[in-house]
Amino acid sequence: MLNLKLTSPSYCKLGFADIDCILTIEERVYTHPWTRGNFTDSLLSGYAAFGFRDSEHELFAYFFVMPILDELHLLNFAVDSPYQGQGHARLLIDKLFEYALEQGYVSILLEVRRSNERAIAIYQKAGFAAIGVRKGYYPAHDNQREDAIVMRRAC
Template sequence: MTSAVENGAELLSGLEARFGPLRFAPMTTDDIDAVVEIENAVYSHPWTRGNFLDSLYSGYQAQTLRDGAHALLGYFLVMLAVDEAHLLNISVAAAHQHQGLGQLLLNQATALGRSNRMRTMLLEVRESNTHAIKVYKRYGFSEIGRRKNYYPAGNNAREGAIVMSLAL
């Protein structure tokens, strides 16, 4: 476990050298406009403002990541149930992708799950999202199943999801 903590500290140090002080905070309704702006920029079928508001009102764990200038860099939402943390959404602003912020968000999301005594983290990812699948596998997630026609796709089509799990 020490190496994971050291790797997390090293990652944070490198990112703060680039972005200035980074801060996680609970997502609030005041964040929704900026969150939806990122969501619309990075997904072909983004969550709506209503989806985010419903998640907050339902008590899901949601956090934002901001830089030293208070710019929103990313966010995640997790639903806690019994002993499972379900990662519902995790996103990094388009201009800041592929720089390690996704891993930092995953570190925070899994830490949140552990601190709430969750034993497993689950997520679904589009079958076509090969970059995210590689990131999750590198992080330690394993494929445990598939959901056919889970996500909307273009031209009234549907796309399958890969279900992944990580022991916390």
């Protein structure tokens, strides 16, 4: 039997009213989650945020993007744990590219932790190519730092 809660996500623009829900997901899926201040500042800066809601209108995936001239910078991208492994990241990347094309951006840039093999594989499948490394870009366990792989794809 089809599980409609999982198979019929609706795509929506996100705003301040979504931050509590986003924070719950963020703290579940990231070792070093963004804070409420990070999300509030992003929205106050006018950065776009979109996501998927399930059939009960619960948010379960989101992305935040920042424009830099003609390039879109992917700041945050997540799918809530119970919804992972079902192709939602791929669908959300499709939406990301739709948005970038509609808005006239020529490319999308992102950073991803070197250890995040799953996300790197998803981005590669979506056509992103590694273009560089930012040494020690992310905080890591025990006061260590972790490199970011920088990836880009033309729209």
